[in-house]
Amino acid sequence: MSFSRRAFLAAPLALAACGPLPQPFRGRPGEVARRLARPPGYRVAVMPGAGVLLTDGDAETLSRAVAEALAGQEIPAVSGEALPLDWRLLLAAEREGGNVVPRYALRDADGQALGMLVGRPVAARDWAEGGEAVLRRAAAEAAPNLATLLARIDAQRRTGDERATGSGPPVLRLIPVRGAPGDGNRSLTARMRERLAGFGFAVQDQADGAQYAVSGQVTMAPGASRAVQRVEIVWTVSRRDGQDLGRVLQLNEVPAGSLNGLWADVALVVAEEASGGIRDVVMNAGGFAGPAAAPAAAAPR
Template sequence: MKRLFTPIFSLSTVCLLSGCLSVPHPFQNDGKMSKGSVANAPTSRLDVPVPEDTSLSPEGRKIWADQVTQALLDQSVPAIAQKPRKGDWWLKLRTEERGDMIVPLYSVMTPQGAIRATEEGPAVPTVLWKAASPETIHTASQQGAGQVVNVLTGIMAEDMEEDPHSLKHRGAKIWFQGVTGAPGDGNISLARAFTVSFRGTKDTIQTSKKDADFMVATTVKITDGPAGSRNNPQQNIRIDWRVTDKDDKEVGIATQLHDIPAHSLDQMWGDVAVAAADEAAGAVEEMITRYSSRDAKPLPDPTKPAKDKK
């Protein structure tokens, strides 16, 4: 089995980490409702009202708000194009004219109407901005939404920093649901190797759902491949490591793909299981880190003295 190690699961492995972008969740309500907490805000939306900015026509302002809202939704931020509602965080859109350029500004507002942070979008020639062409507004909205996501991630990171029970201060608890579909001893070998690969890391594998932060379920599928030459038929192996959060929302999937000699894994997996599980463990940790933003840098709080921002 050692001879299979390199060609199967080393340089040739393809890992597709869908859903692995850094996604902020600053508006989720876990019921604690602690005062001033961003992560425990009372509503689960970010309002995006039509701006009062006069650099665009009324129609152009609405297009801008709608485009920013859609761009945020595309990045899993629960944005709604509407006037700010009581208790909601919201996004204030405005511009500044600098010479012959227009600079779009995006301010994340607290429910109390205070500016939490402001980001500047790339400057746009005034003539293009005021013409409000769909392409210009779309491009600006996409760029602005990306900056807003970074702000929200930083806000959530600050909240996590202050919470002693957050993933910034402890390892994630992972409920591993095991492996299905593998031939031979693959289900058992992959499961054991995956569990062992987490030893020495800050995260913990557990065999129950109780208090788990994330869940991992693994499936293996083998299909017949080309006949090959000199009577050496091939099979295609696909291993999916699906990660979900405690609410069963998909975090991402790490997929390993390769061709193998036909039936070479029908009995003992040996080093192949170790190599596959070790690589998958790294991918799972990366997905959890990006999804939870546990390594994100907190956003400085403008209401605090500089010495408290360290």
């Protein structure tokens, strides 16, 4: 069988131009400035917790309000489900006498605690019945302090972690493949790890320090007849700031039930075909600087 039909979509890069304002420090930023004067290296997914003391609808309203308030502070933030490299801002609240105190817990993509912020108390009745106006006011009050907390954590990481400054090979988090029958999840993940390492990526399991993430999803469906199954494999490449850079799509039909056990050489063929598309997506996003892509010729076969 062959997975030779492959397609990838790469998102264009947007470049911001400098305006005609005076720039007295241009060309002389200093060593720390070189590492800090760029957009935030993360995206924040705002997620309401079970203990937020609100209805589900109001909890979603608060989540959206916090994400919008953070965006107003130039923090890349979204409300809802997190992508593999997103930081998580978990919302909660506690009763203190006649008040409710909002709490904001920040975690990285590996679930490690980064910091916490305690918001301004709100009258318990207002919290429960005040609706969108009260929740947006709470979000607006917390956003500047959250932005300061995030900036401090990001600056510490950028100056303390050499990989976060962009030196060395691109660091890529490989998410275990999901949805495959038999030993497909394990075999596809292992073969893809080998292929991407051969292309010069530093491949790791954890999110901390990764610049890119790759996740694979397998979908099995009935084929044109009972004798075959349709196999669809989608590899999604994303960046730490939440940008979906592209997808590598593989489609094929196989004898029904043939992948319910060991994938063996099938996993190798799939990884060989898809890994080149993943490399191209990252290259188009600037992940490899010029000759750094050379190891591709030596990728294991």
